Amino acid sequence: MNQKNGKVFLVGSGPGDPELLTLKADRLIKSADVMVCDQLPGKKILESIPESVEKIDAGKSAGDHKLSQNEINQVLVNKAREGKTVVRLKGGDPYIFGRGGEEAEELIKEGINFEVVPGITSAIAVPAYAGIPLTHRDHASMVTFITGHEDPTKDESSLDWESLANFEGTIVILMGVKRLKQNAQQLIKHGKNPKTPVAIIENGTHSDQRVTVGSIESIADIAEDRGVKPPAITVIGDVVKLRNKLGFND
Known part of the structure; x- marks a missing residue:
């Protein structure tokens, strides 16, 4: 891995109740440079993101994708290459129908350091x-x-x-x-x-x-x-x- 790059955290935010957010997820949300988030984490969790964090909306619903999966992958790679700490915030758990595995594969391919933070799956x-x-x-x-x-x-x-x-x-x-x-x-x-x-x-x-x-x-x-x-x-x-x-x- 290129140590000049930043790091990407694939973070599960749980099913929506903010009290079911893990301590690690909460810490990363508050310390990230860039947040690439879905809509599924829920309003209260999204509102807890500090104003200083660069927020990129990657929300998806059936027939309405603000960014394609390829575009999301590229955003994660590009922001990490800027030396940023990037949190990819997902509802539930990143590896349960969350396409986290696809994102992890792309990060490995591009030589980006990353970590998975499990969440309570819905x-x-x-x-x-x-x-x-x-x-x-x-x-x-x-x-x-x-x-x-x-x-x-x-x-x-x-x-x-x-x-x-x-x-x-x-x-x-x-x-x-x-x-x-x-x-x-x-x-x-x-x-x-x-x-x-x-x-x-x-x-x-x-x-x-x-x-x-x-x-x-x-x-x-x-x-x-x-x-x-x-x-x-x-x-x-x-x-x-x-x-x-x-x-x-x-």
């Missing part, structure tokens, strides 16, 4: 705030995480719907609101019980968190009626039944 924190434990001895001994928004340039889905339909544990879908109906149809088509409970949690861990509950066969219509919007986490499995007993954040 995949586990958001269901917990909704009163849904992803595993439970009476309901599920396994859990799997999938993305509901795959790379649109791929010719075929890499998701094995037949295996998912036969999976006896909990399924957690991130970024799946826009494909909720298609995903539900795929599960039913491949043999999943249509009555399997489903919960969609919007704005998880934030003060405006909202939970919508249904079954695989009904959830798309219920979500449409309620105007469910991203960011949201979808949980599929019998553990959703525990929400009525364990929900503490309603």
